[in-house]
Amino acid sequence: MPGNRAVAYKGPRHVEVIDIDYPTFELKDGPGVDPANVGRKVPHGAIVKTVATNICGSDQHMVRGRTTAPVDLVLGHEITGEVVEVGPGVEFIKVGDMVSVPFNIACGRCRNCKEGKTGVCLNVNPSGYGSAYGYVDMGGWVGGQANYVLVPYADWNLLKFPDRDQALEKIMDLTMLSDIFPTGFHGCVSAGVKPGSTVYIAGAGPVGLAAATGAQLLGASVVIVGDMNEQRLAQARSFGCETVDLTKGGPAEQIEQIVGEPFVDCAVDAVGFEARGHGADAGEAPATVLNSLMEIERSGGQLGIIGLYVTGDPGAVDDAAKKGSLSLSLGTGWAKSLSFTTGQCPVMRYHRGLMNAILHDKVSIAKNVNAKAISLEDAPQGYADFDSGTSVKYVLNPNGYIDA
Structure with a gap:
């Protein structure tokens, strides 16, 4: 053998x-x-x-x-x-x-x-x-x-x-x-990306970059990638993406500077349960990405959630998060009639x-x-x-x- x-x-x-x-x-x-x-x-x-x-x-x-x-x-x-x-x-x-x-x-x-x-x-x-x-x-x-x-x-x-x-x-x-390529693409399909869409991808790791590539392949007019790592943001810019530096705060204001309004047509979570809050000194806050995406997603829109979430996290910031229970602003999602797609691609x-x-x-x-x-x-x-x-x-x- x-x-x-x-x-x-x-x-x-x-x-x-x-x-x-x-x-x-x-x-x-x-x-x-x-x-x-x-x-x-x-x-x-x-x-x-x-x-x-x-x-x-x-x-x-x-x-x-x-x-x-x-x-x-x-x-x-x-x-x-x-x-x-x-x-x-x-x-x-x-x-x-x-x-x-x-x-x-x-x-x-x-x-x-x-x-x-x-x-x-x-x-x-x-x-x-x-x-x-x-x-x-x-x-x-x-x-x-x-x-x-x-x-x-x-x-x-x-x-x-x-x-x-x-x-x-x-x-x-x-x-x-x-x-990662099908997963990123699935996030964009789940978020409803089509020709002309404005798209925000949370996370510039490989899956986020694959999602940005998928959005471009689907015909998005603008693909914006948010992260706290300048090297990864530079990689997103290298193939035509706009970027948002989350060490400077939340994404809405920076998105408005790019597309003229603090909303996008489609949003993808490529971060998952180890998310940090916004700002240079922010610590881990696992619901940050999901809540921010609900804020910037246009009413009636869709979220593609390809970031990993688990039911057992011994290193989580609190007892609820250790079981995968996060403080989501579900009321925001309900009020805006948002759709969510989660799980493995x-x-x-x-x-x-x-x-x-x-x-x-x-x-x-x-x-x-x-x-x-x-x-x-x-x-x-x-x-x-x-x-x-x-x-x-x-x-x-x-x-x-x-x-x-």
Whole structure:
């Protein structure tokens, strides 16, 4: 069996690259694996040799100790790879296929999957709805920041790239299809972005920049990105976005200076539960983004909430927030007849179309999020640099495909 190295959570702000077992077509016991999933047979699965696997802001929440993730949980839900083995129940995916792996794990058989709600599959996580690789409380499917990873329901889940050489040429863009590009795009679709819209994106991390890219692809007239990190705001400006510096206060006045009124047509939350208040010295205030978006969103508008919110946060600022209970101004939302869309992006709804946009040079998502490839062994430093606020989307290169 080939060796298998992987990035594992070792405690708050501590990750290590460790040796793990090569995947088999059975879910074994391990850190975070739901007891009801132990021994689960996966004849419908494929083993994927990782071509690229990215560090995500959602991973950082766990690494900061802001979830109930167990020590030794193997991280990584943004996976692109080459199929090296298939189970006896796989009919269409073949060894040698180059594929994108949606971060949602979905069976393709349940009511939600059949309705296109693959982010809340009913059959992959015994303790709740929805699942993802290498993520806390999502069934215990082993993460993909590794040399090899098991993908269940391969015929359903995997998006095959049409040409191997073309895929490798554009791999830094295509690796964004597993999560952040569809997620950012979903935020904009959920917010009702259409040609001519004015759009505000809260957060200039990689997901926020992906949302800004999605808004441009959908035809927005103005895309405004708000953040407290000047390096990340500069990255947003590099591909045509307007920016709001939230160290100077709330967004409304600055938005008015850009579009002539303190409102936008569409608003997206790409921050989530570790949000800070506005102003240079503001501390953590997790409801800030949601409340500010309700204020600046035009009456009758829509909010796309793609920032992560959790029900277990041991590092939260108060007891309510530790359980995911935030002080929302729901009255504002009700009075303005606002609509809200939350939850995991159903990646399959978008990834084929976004793949075609990449392959036909309609979008440069890797450039917009400032993607940088590093080795698997350099992952701990990548996590530390990303946590410090650098405006880089780190892409791990475990098997040397990107260099090739």
